[in-house]
Amino acid sequence: MVKVEDIQNYGKEHLETVAASASNLQNGVRAITTAYGDYTKKSFEDTKSFVEKLSGVKSLDKALEAQTEYARAAYETFVAESQKIAGLYSDLAKQTFKPYEGMVAKFTPLA
Template identity: 60%
Template sequence: MINVEEMQKYGKEQFDSVVASAATMQTSAQAIASAVSDYTKKSYEDGNAFVTRLSGVRSLDKAIEAQTEYAKSSYEAFVAESQKISELYADLAKQASKPFEGFIAKMTPAR
């Protein structure tokens, strides 16, 4: 049986754990925002470069070639950045659940 003092102690430990992990979670959220921002900026710049290149093309074959290269490079960049950002989200989820792991282990009765 768990008494009141032990519950207060567990509560304080849990609160301290949550406060300590908040900084880590904030850092993870900032990393996600930065990665999304960087990808958006690069994607915009690549799109502008493509339009500039396409405006200088004189034949249909060259236009199709430019569009194909742009589509391929855009897709590859999207997949790479999506994987990077999904890993950042996975790390954030791990950090968010970390404070509760110890609390649940302590509150679960031994069998």
């Protein structure tokens, strides 16, 4: 026989699980948006620096050298930041669903 207290406890536990998941989601999204903002700011500053450097160049060789250096650095930064942000998305998924593991384990039959 199911008791009213059992139903209340289940509802309370479920609500706490959802709240914990929402909190983890919020923190993860905040970390991702901060990472995107930091990358955008760095990219803008690097581009500004490149344009300033390029405006002071007197020869075509130096302009090509500056452009090649900028392109290499921009690519390396993009790859590094993309990997960092992908890791944040992975962590977000893990942390968001982690509170549900306990509830799922209760309903999963033991083999």
